[in-house]
Amino acid sequence: MKSKPLVLMVGAVAAVIAATAALGRSAEPPLPANARADSVLIDKTGHTMTLFSGGQTLRTYVVSLGRGGLEAKTREGDNRTPEGNYRIDARNPRSAFHLSLHISYPDARDTAAAVTRGEKPGGDIMIHGIRNGLGWLGTFHRWADWTAGCVAVTDAEMEEVWRVVPDGTPVEIRR
Template sequence: MKRWVLASVCLLVLPLGYTKIMGRLAGGPEPAPVAAEQADLITVDKAQRRMQLWRDGQVLGEYRIALGAAGDAGHKQREGDERTPEGRYLIDWRNPRSMAYLSLHISYPNARDEAAAAARDEAPGGNIMIHGLPNGWGWLGPLHHLWDWTDGCIAVSNDEMREIWLRVANGTPIEIH
């Protein structure tokens, strides 16, 4: 019986592409799509809790988001204020093994943010990301956007984060309003 089940699985799996299926089972990101599917801009509307990916002036995708626990209370001022920054930044690196399902780093703080924080004798904070849900909490995907729960990051569901991960390259500008 065991041999029959194993043989059946092999006959089904091998024609479908063993490496593609195993890659999906392992949970790692798939290869990046063609350039025409890559975003050239990300916009975030904090008041509407919406993030959009753009290419050549056309929307590639739109996502409901959760923000820092301070909501849309304005621009991030200091470490620990739980605000999401506002302004123009870049996606400057990515982390496939973060504490949340995949994460893209936003280049906050920039020189202006650092100068403003220094003038107040405060640390500007940092490590602001676009990310999925905390590892092990993916089942909350349909509910994640009902309240602002991050420390200043932009959160989406894990399925959405996988799509964003594949469509956003390092160096992509992000405008947060």
């Protein structure tokens, strides 16, 4: 009879693992193969990132942001997500996080403001998936803002974003 509790425990753990894996997948069908975003809006207060094409919403994702709070990024190491108008200016398929699209922060205004304060503006702000090896977290990553100033989505969502957001796409980040 001692094996019955063990079987129940193993079954419960398997159910939790299966549910966690399912949470990483979107309930929505994937965007069409020919879908292309022409702008991205990141709303920090709403914790959302919306992809647009021709003024129409393609898809909205729930995101995690920088763990330094909702205030605008002002300096290196503040762990905040910047605010302003930027562009996707690079992509990294070998990122420490599941794929990453680089946002062109800091721009000249961000740099000048930081220099005036005697600080460095920081950099390496990305849209990315979950840290490699932790993708099983799925949507659980949204429970807290955990990045160093980046914008994070699930790995499955990042694969879609990677596919439909070309280099040069404008990105507005606002509170």
